[in-house]
């Protein structure tokens with residue numbers, strides 16, 4: 001398999017964590033690239049020019065982090081990340097995580113293109129309200145939850161989004177505001193797959 005990625009994409013990191021959890025690192029060639037540079041190889045793998053993009057061993061090109069994770073979980077069923085007995089719960093959490101990732105990522109990109117005024121625009125304020133609401137809900141749902149001995153895609157998406165928020169929007173200071181959520185996050189980032197892919 002081939003994976004197109006960069007080191008700071010929270011979406012690409014999600015796929016890398018899935019590959020690590022499934023013991024597939026040796027089965028994938030990583031292609032580090034800049035998605036904003038219209039790299040012809042990336043455009044062939046994903047005409048949208050976005051990472052992550054995966055080419056399967058059969059040569060099928062896949063895009064969208066959650067779809068890639070779904071494919072890997074079906075094709076390589078060891079250590080299931082979408083466990084059938086709690087599928088709705090896992091997808092619920094994965095959705096919250098992905099929405100948090102989108103709101104944070106879009107805020108970062110808007111700032112990059114429009115400067116700080118992006119935050120005070122109608123859309124910027126809307127994204128910040130969404131981030132706050134998602135954090136509050138995650139804190140209610142996960143703040144007192146017992147830790148598990150397995151990781152799900154919901155855990156991966158949510159803890160990855162929280163890491164990205166601390167990495168790119170540190171002023172949100174979610175760890176201080178939500179200590180229960182921070183304790184849950186501390187459990188997830190202790191996994192080797194998280195440590196090996198940490199944002200630096």
Ligand SMILES: N[C@@H](CCC(=O)N[C@@H](CS)C(=O)NCC(=O)O)C(=O)O
Nearest residue numbers: 009010011035050051052064065066
């Ligand atoms: N919904 C997509 C989002 C992917 C995405 O936006 N990736 C960013 C990097 S973090 C990218 O490639 N941006 C380049 C662009 O939008 O042109 C996913 O889950 O994979």
